[in-house]
Amino acid sequence: MRSKIVAGNWKMNKNVTESKALAEELVSELSGVSLENTRVIVSPTFVNLTTVLAASEGSAVEVAAQNMHQEAKGAYTGEISASMLKSIGIKTVILGHSERREYFGEDEALLAKKVNAAMQTELEVIYCFGEVLEERKNNTHFDVVKAQISGALFHLNTAAWSNIILAYEPVWAIGTGETASADQAQEMHAFIRGLVADQYGAEVADNVSILYGGSCKPSNAEEIFSKPDVDGGLIGGASLVAADFAAVIKAI
Numbered sequence: 001m002r003s004k005i006v007a008g009n010w011k012m013n014k015n016v017t018e019s020k021a022l023a024e025e026l027v028s029e030l031s032g033v034s035l036e037n038t039r040v041i042v043s044p045t046f047v048n049l050t051t052v053l054a055a056s057e058g059s060a061v062e063v064a065a066q067n068m069h070q071e072a073k074g075a076y077t078g079e080i081s082a083s084m085l086k087s088i089g090i091k092t093v094i095l096g097h098s099e100r101r102e103y104f105g106e107d108e109a110l111l112a113k114k115v116n117a118a119m120q121t122e123l124e125v126i127y128c129f130g131e132v133l134e135e136r137k138n139n140t141h142f143d144v145v146k147a148q149i150s151g152a153l154f155h156l157n158t159a160a161w162s163n164i165i166l167a168y169e170p171v172w173a174i175g176t177g178e179t180a181s182a183d184q185a186q187e188m189h190a191f192i193r194g195l196v197a198d199q200y201g202a203e204v205a206d207n208v209s210i211l212y213g214g215s216c217k218p219s220n221a222e223e224i225f226s227k228p229d230v231d232g233g234l235i236g237g238a239s240l241v242a243a244d245f246a247a248v249i250k251a252i
């Protein structure tokens with residue numbers, strides 16, 4: 001059975017003191033909450049990973065990185081490798097976020113390399129993708145999403161899929177306050193699961209968790225999460241306030 005997952009992407013927010021406090025508040029908000037088949041992940045910036053790992057130790061809160069470099073090591077000033085993340089206790093990495101695609105020129109060819117590096121290091125990947133507004137208006141959003149998924153992931157073997165989480169984040173809904181409707185999310189998630197089923201079969205498709213991201217918050221999470229192909233969320237703004245993030249988690 002696939003997991004439900006609520007992941008908070010803190011992006012470039014919170015210094016070390018604030019990150020520690022936010023992690024501690026979240027742990028406290030979740031104490032006594034029955035999470036059953038639900039995973040909770042937070043993703044602070046690189047420099048705060050160790051602090052947040054320590055602050056969440058012994059709790060249900062897992063910690064993921066927001067990015068990594070595709071090479072194992074070498075002369076890549078300013079970059080961080082999969083094995084470096086692994087060596088500090090990180091098990092999961094977010095790849096392909098729309099902000100990485102938009103501001104740092106990441107495309108499927110590069111992301112396929114990053115995914116490979118993560119798989120070789122046995123890091124789990126939360127792979128993000130989603131169309132921009134114009135693509136939705138032009139009705140090309142299904143083609144765009146298909147290309148983003150197939151271009152970076154469909155070279156993988158079946159076994160690798162146990163380490164892949166998909167995150168559909170329509171760019172027009174990120175940080176805008178505008179969410180996809182629950183029906184729009186369900187329609188896209190069902191399409192995505194169908195793509196995976198066509199490529200890898202029903203079992204892989206049934207087992208992959210597909211998260212929704214884009215202005216997901218306490219007031220809309222329950223409706224979005226109620227849809228059968230929505231297995232949780234990747235939360236930006238609302239994950240920066242422990243009570244709000246806990247409310248989103250409880251919505252699942």
Ligand code: 13P
Pocket residue numbers: 009097169173174175176177213214215216234235236237238
């Ligand atoms: P918001 O929840 O702030 O729209 O951000 C979503 C996101 O980009 C998560 O990765």
